Amino acid sequence: MEKGTWVVKKGFAEMFKNGVIMDVTTAEQAKIAEEAGAVAVMALERVPADIRKAGGVARMASISKIKEIMEAVSIPVMAKVRIGHIAEARILEALGVDFIDESEVLTPADNKYHLNKHEYKVPFVCGARNLGEALRRIAEGAAMIRTKGEAGTGNVVEAVKHMRQVMDEVRMVQNMPEEELVTFAKQIGAPVDLVAEVKKLGRLPVVNFAAGGVATPADAALMMLLGADGVFVGSGIFKSKDPKKMAKAIVEAVLHYDDPEKLAKISEDIGSPMEGLEIEELDVHLQERGW
Amino acid sequence: MLKIGVLAVQGDIREHANMIEKIGHTPVKVKSIETLNEVEGLIIPGGESTTISKLMKKTGLWEELKRKAQNGFPIFGTCAGMIVVSKGIKNYPQQETLGLIDIYVERNAYGRQVFSFEEVLKFQEKDIKVTFIRAPKIVEYGENVEKLIEFKDAPVLVRENNILAASFHPEIEDDPSVHQYFVETIVAKKQVK
Numbered sequence: 001m002e003k004g005t006w007v008v009k010k011g012f013a014e015m016f017k018n019g020v021i022m023d024v025t026t027a028e029q030a031k032i033a034e035e036a037g038a039v040a041v042m043a044l045e046r047v048p049a050d051i052r053k054a055g056g057v058a059r060m061a062s063i064s065k066i067k068e069i070m071e072a073v074s075i076p077v078m079a080k081v082r083i084g085h086i087a088e089a090r091i092l093e094a095l096g097v098d099f100i101d102e103s104e105v106l107t108p109a110d111n112k113y114h115l116n117k118h119e120y121k122v123p124f125v126c127g128a129r130n131l132g133e134a135l136r137r138i139a140e141g142a143a144m145i146r147t148k149g150e151a152g153t154g155n156v157v158e159a160v161k162h163m164r165q166v167m168d169e170v171r172m173v174q175n176m177p178e179e180e181l182v183t184f185a186k187q188i189g190a191p192v193d194l195v196a197e198v199k200k201l202g203r204l205p206v207v208n209f210a211a212g213g214v215a216t217p218a219d220a221a222l223m224m225l226l227g228a229d230g231v232f233v234g235s236g237i238f239k240s241k242d243p244k245k246m247a248k249a250i251v252e253a254v255l256h257y258d259d260p261e262k263l264a265k266i267s268e269d270i271g272s273p274m275e276g277l278e279i280e281e282l283d284v285h286l287q288e289r290g291w
Numbered sequence: 292m293l294k295i296g297v298l299a300v301q302g303d304i305r306e307h308a309n310m311i312e313k314i315g316h317t318p319v320k321v322k323s324i325e326t327l328n329e330v331e332g333l334i335i336p337g338g339e340s341t342t343i344s345k346l347m348k349k350t351g352l353w354e355e356l357k358r359k360a361q362n363g364f365p366i367f368g369t370c371a372g373m374i375v376v377s378k379g380i381k382n383y384p385q386q387e388t389l390g391l392i393d394i395y396v397e398r399n400a401y402g403r404q405v406f407s408f409e410e411v412l413k414f415q416e417k418d419i420k421v422t423f424i425r426a427p428k429i430v431e432y433g434e435n436v437e438k439l440i441e442f443k444d445a446p447v448l449v450r451e452n453n454i455l456a457a458s459f460h461p462e463i464e465d466d467p468s469v470h471q472y473f474v475e476t477i478v479a480k481k482q483v484k
């Protein structure tokens with residue numbers, strides 16, 4: 001019996017595909033997410049929109065908060081650690097959290113290095129804005145990638161930019177002659193063996209979700225149309241007027257993303273979404289964290 | 292060449308479809324009753340059983356599959372799929388199941404993700420490597436349930452007539468033996484009433 005192997009970690013992420021992972025801050029919200037059909041929840045002290053508002057240093061959620069949420073639901077529970085925070089990661093692993101997000105939404109603990117995620121039995125997801133960043137994280141052991149977007153804004157434009165960037169680069173590698181791979185790998189700062197794997201598979205070697213700005217069922221469908229394997233929704237659910245309806249609608253939109261008639265029905269009578277922010281007017285761009 | 296459906300509402304649909312291709316048959320993604328009626332058998336993949344059940348009900352596939360299964364339509368449920376086809380969930384009795392095979396299961400019985408594992412099992416005299424991911428365990432089964440693989444104190448691959456169910460994921464690694472068994476022993480020889 002081999003636990004915590006690459007196959008087990010990467011395989012677990014495959015089970016989330018075509019699903020929605022929702023940020024929650026209480027047991028009650030976690031139950032709403034589960035009831036709506038979320039494939040997992042992200043246990044947080046505050047949703048990204050509130051982290052943005054509060055400012056200061058954002059850290060791993062409190063243990064009691066994470067435990068409360070783990071006890072409330074039967075679906076997998078994820079939690080975030082600061083970039084490079086080895087101790088926070090070991091604590092969450094000991095707690096039995098199902099997946100760890102080494103996340104730019106929290107204040108980085110290390111401004112040079114990410115975690116060596118191969119060392120852990122628990123799988124990790126990391127943010128990326130382009131193919132190089134995604135493959136560096138996979139090289140460090142991330143079993144899942146999410147494009148970063150700009151968390152807590154309710155503005156999907158950065159999520160779209162990052163998903164298009166990753167997909168464009170994947171398509172480019174797919175059509176690239178072998179002799180160009182090494183130079184290309186050097187340019188994007190990624191290991192050449194992973195670039196070669198992308199060429200062979202025609203996709204990232206791990207599951208790739210969209211994140212950072214998804215606020216409506218149509219946003220979720222858009223990200224699926226651009227090639228996401230699934231969607232993270234942070235502030236978009238519990239900052240909307242009617243979280244129960246919004247959560248259900250986003251889950252259904254991910255299933256029917258290519259059926260406009262069904263999407264129209266799904267998008268009807270769901271209350272207003274969270275308010276959005278203009279990217280140009282932000283003080284902090286969370287997406288710039290990560291090396 | 293048979294058309295084998297893979298329920299495509301949520302989960303690792305691609306991995307099952309790849310296995311079906313690998314053994315020379317045609318995978319078809321099923322998310323509507325119309326496509327369900329075009330296939331010879333259906334795989335319910337791994338994923339989140341709560342999500343899969345809700346979306347099956349929403350699309351009408353829940354009732355339709357119940358009806359078809361009673362007429363002998365072959366179904367193979369893996370991990371979450373096994374939970375969905377079982378008679379009930381001991382530790383989450385409020386979660387509805389299809390009740391197509393006489394087994395009762397316990398969800399996440401082998402522990403949370405850090406306890407997920409790879410294991411080599413004997414199937415038809417052959418070693419196959421499979422993965423258990425937050426896997427369900429069969430804790431009770433009827434006398435007509437055939438135990439095809441056992442691991443420790445529980446059967447992990449079982450069959451009752453047209454229904455096959457596995458605690459583990461046979462689709463994550465490279466060995467297509469279990470898919471081959473489903474397609475060649477159950478689907479190809481089915482007798483639909």
